[in-house]
Each structure stands twice: as structure tokens, then as C-alpha cells.
Amino acid sequence: MEKNECRVCVTGGAGYIASELIRKLLDEGYTVHATLRNLGDASKVDILKSLPNANSRLLLFQANIYNPTEFQHAINGCQYVFHLASPLQHTEGYQFKNTTEAAVATAKTIAMSCVRSGVRRLIYAASIVSASPLKDDGSGYKDSMDETCWTPLSLSANFSDDHLAAYRDSKTLSEKEILSYGSSIEEGRGLEVVTLGIGLVGGDNTLLSYTPGSVALFISHLVDKVYGPHGYKALKYLEELGGKIPIVHVNDVCDAFIFCLNQASINGRFLCASSFVSSVEIAEYYQENHPEFPIKQEYLEGTKREVQWGSTRLMEKGFEYRCDTKMILDDCVRCARRTGYLQK
Structure with a gap:
């Protein structure tokens, strides 16, 4: 199908990754159905x-994860669906008791909507928090982190709290739910499902006037504002889950989504990260390359782990990352300066 004849749906359309993905899809000629929780939020x-091209090829739909049947209208008529919406805070007054229930129910509803509407491929924004190499018995880490790893939800990790544990559970269980709907177009069995397990996302999306939460985690060594100590705690939690922290630039993430769209046939689970670093390595980079920001000594000290990044599935398909660690970290500083989060 020609791009100018192809409709795609992106849920959670105003988010950090989703808004940049929509920009790239419009630039490439696709017609985009984007969902927002509230169309009254100007x-x-x-x-x-x-x-650019939004006037002619962008349609906005209101859909809330806490009312998942609303997504059907946005999915109708689309050949591909990118599911990026994810609940971060629980909303009372609905049928779900927590964010995990809401996320899993929405994953199931969206997958079923895709089947009913004849969607060819559902591409889900999974998270690296669902792919921990921690051993199930709590005795340490596996040698590498790859697509065979699933986070053992029975274990608690250092630096965890109720909010972080809820996010881990919601992303892990939602990914498993959505993968259960996958089949092969080549086999003539309908919906293909791809889950893209995304690392911690950095980079400067200039569409946004604020510093995204994941960028705030990257620069939590540098600032003690809203995300300061809390951001550093979340960063350390990611490191405890993975042994190190898988990171990726927002441009590479969006390119990976479009890469998955453009494949003749693709199915299953893929991890998406260009680098695998420790929080100490991030602190050392800032200390050397951004000396205007003082680094606390505690941020320069930490446990060295030998876990390796073992994911190659995406690159075996032909995908190439364009942004290295330096570009990710420098762009996070640039973003925070542009939005006023960093003053120096």
C-alpha cells in the first residue's frame, strides 16, 4: 500500500515519543489517527x-485508557496501530482498581479492536522494565539482557516504591497480554503483533515546552528540582532491574517504530536500546563534559556489574541506531536548558 493511502493510529498522541513519531509519520506521507485523553486540552x-501536514492528514480522537472501548473509533480504517498510551497515575471512579488493571484491559481491548477492524499490525511501546535479567530465585543476574528475559514480579528491587512497582507490573503484564494476540500475516492468520521494549529515552523533542520525565531521570545527577532525588532513585531502580541501564535516543525510538511498520512481515518481541550504561558512567560523562554542574561524590560511586547487553533481534532485521551515548546525554542537557529546567 502506498503511504498516501495508508492510515495508522497512534495512541497517547501528545506524549514525548508519540508526538515525535506522529511528526515523522506525517512527514513520510501517512494519514494519522491520534488519540488524546481530552480533546479540550488546548x-x-x-x-x-x-x-506540518496536520491540516490534511491528522485526525484527532478522544480516548481514555480508563474507558478502553473509546479507542475503537480511532482504530477503524487503519492498517497499522502504534499503542503508546500508558497510565502513570491511577484515576479513581472507574472500573479498574489500579494502573495495572487499566493497562492490561486496554491492551486486550485494543488488540481485539485491531482484529475486528482488520488491522494488519499492532506495534506496542513496551518497556525495558519488563525485561529484567534478574534470576527468578533472587540469586543475582543472568549473564545478559535480551528478549528471553522477563522481569520476575515476585522479586523486589532496591530503590523500588509503590509507583515504580506498579509501572513495572503494568508494562510487564500488558506486554504479555498483547503478545498473546500475535499471529503471522504470511500464514494468513491475521494480526501481527510487535512489542518494542524501549530503554530509558533521552533527547530533545523540540515540540514540547517542558522537560519529559525520562529526560529528567537522565539529568537527575545535575539538579535537585521536582525530579531531582526522586529521578535519581528511579534511575537507580532501572539499574537494579537491568544490572545497567539500557538507553536510547527518542529519534532512534521513532525510527524503530517506523522500521517495524515498513517490514513485509514482523512478529514478536524486540528490545530497543543503543547503549547499556551504569549510573556512574552517566555521572562521569557529565563531570567531564559538563563541568559547570557539580556532581555529588555519591553519584560517582557504585557497584560494577558484568551483565552484558545481548539483544540483537532488531539489528538482525536490518535496523541501525544513529545516536550514541554522547548524543543522548548532550541532548538531554540541551532539552533541559531549552525548557528552563537547567539554568546554567
Whole structure:
């Protein structure tokens, strides 16, 4: 199908990754159905309507994860669906008791909507938090982190709290739910499902006037603002889950999504990260390359782990990362300066 005849749906359209993905899809000629929780939120609607080609090829739909049947209208008529919406805070007054229930129910509903609507491929924004190489018995880490790893939800990791544990559970169980709907187009069995397990995302998405939460984690060594100590705690939690921290630039993430769209046939689970670093290595980089920001000594001390990054499935398909660690970290500083989060 020609791009100018192809419709794709992106859920959670005003988010950090989703808004950049929509920009790239519009640039490439696709017609995009994007969902927002509230079409009355002018700040988010205006971001998307300001994109080049939005007037002719962008349609906005209201859909809330806590009312998952609303996504059907956005999915209708689309050949590909990117499911990026994810609940971060629990909303009372709905049928779900927590974010995990809401996320899993939405994953199931969206997959079923895709089947009903004849969607060819569902591509899900999974998270690296679902792919921990921690051993099930709590005795340490496996030698490498790859697509065979699933986070053992029965174990607790250092630096965890209720919010982080809820996010881990919701992303892990949602990914497993959505993978259960996958089949092969080549086998003539309908919906293909791809889950893209994304590392910690950095980089400067200039569409946004604020510092995204994941970028704030990257620079939590540098600032003690809203995300400061809490951001560093979340960063350390990711390191405890993975042994090190898988990281990736927002541009590479969006390119990986479009790469998965453009494959003749693709199915299953893929991890997406260009580097695998420790929090100490991030601190050392800032100390050497951004000396205007003092680094606390405690951030320069930490446990050295021998876990290796073992994921190659995406690159075996032909995908190439364009952004290295330096570009990710420098762009996080640039983003925080542009938005006023960093003052120096």
C-alpha cells in the first residue's frame, strides 16, 4: 500500500515519543489517527495541530485508557496501530482498581479492536522494565539482557516504591497480554503483533515546552528540582532491574517504530536500546563534559556489574541506531536548558 493511502493510529498522541513519531509519520506521507485523553486540552491539541501536514492528514480522537472501548473509533480504517498510551497515575471512579488493571484491559481491548477492524499490525511501546535479567530465585543476574528475559514480579528491587512497582507490573503484564494476540500475516492468520521494549529515552523533542520525565531521570545527577532525588532513585531502580541501564535516543525510538511498520512481515518481541550504561558512567560523562554542574561524590560511586547487553533481534532485521551515548546525554542537557529546567 502506498503511504498516501495508508492510515495508522497512534495512541497517547501528545506524549514525548508519540508526538515525535506522529511528526515523522506525517512527514513520510501517512494519514494519522491520534488519540488524546481530552480533546479540550488546548495545550496538547495545539502541539499536534501545529505539525506540518496536520491540516490534511491528522485526525484527532478522544480516548481514555480508563474507558478502553473509546479507542475503537480511532482504530477503524487503519492498517497499522502504534499503542503508546500508558497510565502513570491511577484515576479513581472507574472500573479498574489500579494502573495495572487499566493497562492490561486496554491492551486486550485494543488488540481485539485491531482484529475486528482488520488491522494488519499492532506495534506496542513496551518497556525495558519488563525485561529484567534478574534470576527468578533472587540469586543475582543472568549473564545478559535480551528478549528471553522477563522481569520476575515476585522479586523486589532496591530503590523500588509503590509507583515504580506498579509501572513495572503494568508494562510487564500488558506486554504479555498483547503478545498473546500475535499471529503471522504470511500464514494468513491475521494480526501481527510487535512489542518494542524501549530503554530509558533521552533527547530533545523540540515540540514540547517542558522537560519529559525520562529526560529528567537522565539529568537527575545535575539538579535537585521536582525530579531531582526522586529521578535519581528511579534511575537507580532501572539499574537494579537491568544490572545497567539500557538507553536510547527518542529519534532512534521513532525510527524503530517506523522500521517495524515498513517490514513485509514482523512478529514478536524486540528490545530497543543503543547503549547499556551504569549510573556512574552517566555521572562521569557529565563531570567531564559538563563541568559547570557539580556532581555529588555519591553519584560517582557504585557497584560494577558484568551483565552484558545481548539483544540483537532488531539489528538482525536490518535496523541501525544513529545516536550514541554522547548524543543522548548532550541532548538531554540541551532539552533541559531549552525548557528552563537547567539554568546554567
